Amino acid sequence: MSKRPHETPTIHVHWVDRGHDPTQPPNLDFPTGTDIDLTGGMGKGCKTSLPYPAKRCGYYVVSCAKCHTKTIVTTAGRPDDPRSVKLRCKRQDA
Template sequence: MIHVCWIDRGNEATQPPNPAYPDGVDLDVTRGAKPFCQAALPYPAKRCGYYTVACDVCGFTAMVTTAGRPDDPRSIKLPCKLEPVKWR
């Protein structure tokens, strides 16, 4: 199971969102590795902060920043550490 926790930094974004991503960003940190897991992130974030993302099956962890804008991440794909990683 993947656990997602948002940490509020208490700041509002000072820069405009990237117009190329009006519906958010799907992050892929696998670099083509298989197997992998995918999880939705609460979207959009309330304001500037970050998500900690952790898999309690294999132990992979990641941290993802947010700005409370339309170009915030909306999902993340993580590589699984249970098997040797097979890069591309």
């Protein structure tokens, strides 16, 4: 049985700390976080989990190494923070 070579992660996630705590209460409709779908329900995409919950107010820079999609997902350090994001692939063959 052959082993698959180690693959470089496709989606990179980097959190930027804005250095302050939330001032608004969380949305009680999402007590265990939210899943962000940026595909609009169209086409293929790649999904990745996000560190949940974030430490405090800030944002994740999420980028795909294959198709170069990049987005920012904001956080507030609350239970309703995003726990995953799905990116739409910009590649034609996806």
